[in-house]
Amino acid sequence: MNSGRRQFIGRGGAMLAGLAIAPGMLLYDLAHGRPASGAVRWGMLIDTSRCESGCDDCVKACNKENGLSGGTGPADVQWIRKLELKDSRTGRGVSLPMMCQHCEEPPCVDVCPTAASFKRADGIVLVDRHLCIGCRYCMMACPYKARSFVHEPVHDQKPDVPRGKGTVESCTLCVQRVDRGETTACAEACAKAGHKAILFGNLNDPGSEISRRIKAVASTQIRADLGLNPGLHYEGL
């Protein structure tokens, strides 16, 4: 048994030495992929006047796409929260989806002690769950209460959306779909429901629909006073 193992290890070492060009091969592959581009900045424009009170199709679509349970308790994971706001003086009500705002200057990235929170070149703010230690500092730093901690073991994850206990997560702007050239699940569901309140697109492209609409109509970023320059813009607030 012992000698067998020793030979196994010895042989493994010899093979490893002969094939130590793995990093070179990876570089070759890298040259053939398309990395997220800094020329792009993904964002959203949410028209609150089109967002219907009581409708949560975007939340359901998000849960389905990303394999979330759909629970809304304090220990449940929520990537989109549907908010109903009311101005107590005028009585005017507003309904809107609240999620990660994909800031240009994300406070979650600033405070992360392990560099697990990061911003992709194309402006999508993500958590590298391989590095996340679950300290939840980012959850405290986020002014939008956009992040959730996974308290319980996760089963039956989507192959495209790995998720696990002990890490923090939030809206990824459906990065797996964006990388395939598709729009986000929430925007798709909102359009399907006939509301078309969520417009997803490239803020850096002056010809894109989102850029043209932001130029044409009054929109605001939530807590713009913080100077974080969120990628999500809201109309009619």
Place this chain on the structure above:
Amino acid sequence: MKLILALVFLASGVAFADVSVPQLDIGKGGHCVDDPKFMRLNHGDLLKHQRTITVHQGIRGKYSLAACVDCHASRKNNSVIGTDRNFCQGCHVYAAVKLDCFECHSSRPTTVGMTEGGK
């Protein structure tokens, strides 16, 4: 004569005769993305490099874990883990290397067996 026999025995590569190697269910199998011997030794490093460029740059390359699972999930339980004959678990149990990929990643192929929810 004994010495020659011993040498022939070693050279022929039957070094595992006294060790019960894992009998793996390789699932669909077929052509691997690279030489199987190379993959057997280096898949850990390859996956680690791949995960970094996938998460940070969005490049879903050749050495993707989901692609491993797609080809190597057992047809019996539709997974690469679960029993000591399953593709990933079989070797990792044998080599006593903890396998924690599937605490977060799906151990089932993309096309079938997907359920909604989880938690």
